[in-house]
Amino acid sequence: MRALPVGDRALLVEVSTDEEAQALHADLLRRRAEGSLSVREIVPAARTVLLDGLDDPSPSRLAAQLSTARLPPVPPPAKDVVEIRVRYDGPDLAAVAELWGVSPDEVARIHAAAEFRVAFCGFAPGFGYLTGLPARYGVPRRATPRTTVPAGSVGLAGPYTGVYPRSSPGGWQLIGTTDAVLWDHARVPAALLSPGTPVRFVPVDS
Amino acid sequence: MTDRALVVVRAGALTTVQDRGRPGHAHLGVPRSGALDAPAAALMNRLVGNPPDAALLETTLNGCDLRPRSAVTVAVGGAPCPVSVNGRPAPWGAPVHLPAGALLSVGTAVSGVRAYVAVSGGVTVEPVLGSRSTDLLSGLGPPPLTAGTVLPLGKPYSLPARVDVVPQPSPPAELVLRVTPGPRDDWFTAAAWHTFTTHTYRVSSASNRIGLRTEGPALERAIGGELPSEGMVLGAVQVPPDGSPVVFLADHPTTGGYPVIAVIHPKDLPPTAQATPGTPLRFVLGGPAL
Incomplete structure (x- = not known):
């Protein structure tokens, strides 16, 4: 683990794996909750957690402390499992089946059997990068991104599963659709998925 | 009413x-x-x-x-x-x-x-x-x-200030942006860092509330490949594949996959809002107020 300065008021803490990033994120949230860390934003990502808006004007001490800290294991999820009902009818289902070397039905079965967790969010409000599929099921992005991906599309890219909160361009391989509302700013909380949320996909008939 | x-x-x-x-x-x-x-x-x-x-x-x-x-x-x-x-x-x-x-x-x-x-x-x-x-x-x-x-509109809060005119900074004829290196300066060659901190760039007309885009020499990467997405800060200078630095402004994405070579001093951000396309722009290494 190493902590890189990002300007004067932020640190980027870097680890080696998705799991370590999730453990680090949980640990930093715990430190903030208990008052030993004062920071405005804690932003997890694939291999890093960004601490932005540190109160400490010289974050080098925190950086040194984090660089030698031992990571506790990922704690069990503090939140209830979010179940997302999916019709496995996406336009890239056949392509993913071919990449996986299984039938389209089997893609649905494998995907719905996995236990997911939101590793981080980004790209759009409410868009979560979910990990949980075994590494061998990683897929590349589409060579040519679609100009429009409908809201509710369930897609795969690299090791991640994601659900498009709203219609947008996108290059993920689409395997299904859901009616779940990923983002509604009039709702509390606005985001259905936030970092650390455990998620299961529940197949429904097309 | x-x-x-x-x-x-x-x-x-x-x-x-x-x-x-x-x-x-x-x-x-x-x-x-x-x-x-x-x-x-x-x-x-x-x-x-x-x-x-x-x-x-x-x-x-x-x-x-x-x-x-x-x-x-x-x-x-x-x-x-x-x-x-x-x-x-x-x-x-x-x-x-x-x-x-x-x-x-x-x-x-x-x-x-x-x-x-x-x-x-x-x-x-x-x-x-x-x-x-x-x-x-x-x-x-x-x-x-x-x-x-x-x-x-809301209800007026208080009596307006009793002043005729208040001084405001003029829009910049040249942007001089103080930078702190990193977090991904090691993804660039030493020559790229030298170019970045010595060359005069120009503000691109493609700039918007998301980023101040620049025109100038491309910054050469020392490390190829993709950077896993990571959190981005206001004032981050991200370098996309075309090699031209982009300064992230208020509507910037919260995560990004292109390396950030440096971060702008927060006090130097407001003038970027007023820099018209073509304005000369220099990135200078940290230091006290100019």
């Missing part, structure tokens, strides 16, 4: 509602947003008696025309521009009293890019996650204004 509202008669190239943004939600993929020239926005609010977090209008290059349905005090500042009320010249950078139904014209900027129009009571569109700012990246907040938009 008076109808405290503002009618948009001419929206201009891009006029949005802005306040101090919605920081604190980056972990959900929500950009911070907020007025790009924050000091100018705060000053205009002060001139009309508003608190610094009241929502106001941010125009782009060619201003806008507005008609209040009740008497209000307005102040126009930021980019210097002609101001008129019912066709008669009115002061810029000072409180101006408008009777109900008067036409306020905010003209084309004579220099700079973004003018701020504060109205007594503030613009009170429905907040989203605690902010009324339009976020052009994520689409949160009210859409950019169009002719005919009616904006609700």
Whole structure:
């Protein structure tokens, strides 16, 4: 683990794996909750957690402390499992089946059997990068991104599963659709998925 | 009962509602947003008696025309521009009293890019996650204004400031941006770092509220391949594959996969809001105030 300065008021803490990033994120949230860390934003990502808006004007001490800290294991999820009902009818289902070397039905079965967790969010409000599929099921992005991906599309890219909160361009391989509302700013909380949320996909008939 | 509202008669190239943004939600993929020239926005609010977090209008290059349905005090500042009320010249950078139904014209900027129009009571569109700012990246907040938009106004807070004109910085003839290296300066060659900190870039016309794009020599990478997505800060200088640095502004994405070579000093960000395309731009290594 190493902590890189990002300007004067932020640190980027870097680890080696998705799991370590999730453990680090949980640990930093715990430190903030208990008052030993004062920071405005804690932003997890694939291999890093960004601490932005540190109160400490010289974050080098925190950086040194984090660089030698031992990571506790990922704690069990503090939140209830979010179940997302999916019709496995996406336009890239056949392509993913071919990449996986299984039938389209089997893609649905494998995907719905996995236990997911939101590793981080980004790209759009409410868009979560979910990990949980075994590494061998990683897929590349589409060579040519679609100009429009409908809201509710369930897609795969690299090791991640994601659900498009709203219609947008996108290059993920689409395997299904859901009616779940990923983002509604009039709702509390606005985001259905936030970092650390455990998620299961529940197949429904097309 | 008076109808405290503002009618948009001419929206201009891009006029949005802005306040101090919605920081604190980056972990959900929500950009911070907020007025790009924050000091100018705060000053205009002060001139009309508003608190610094009241929502106001941010125009782009060619201003806008507005008609209040009740008497209000307005102040126009930021980019210097002609101001008129019912066709008669009115002061810029000072409180101006408008009777109900008067036409306020905010003209084309004579220099700079973004003018701020504060109205007594503030613009009170429905907040989203605690902010009324339009976020052009994520689409949160009210859409950019169009002719005919009616904006609700709040009750005036206090008596407007009793000043004639307040000093405001001139839009920059040259941007000199102090930078702190990293977090991914090691992804670039030593020659690229030298180029970055010695060459004069120019502000690109492709700049917007998301990023200040630049034109100049491409920065060569020492490390190829993709960087896993990581959190981004305001003022990050990200270098996409074309090698031209982009300075992240208020509507920047919360995560990104291109390496950040350096981060701009926060005090040097407001002038970037007023830099017109073609403005010379230099990145200089840290150090005390210039």
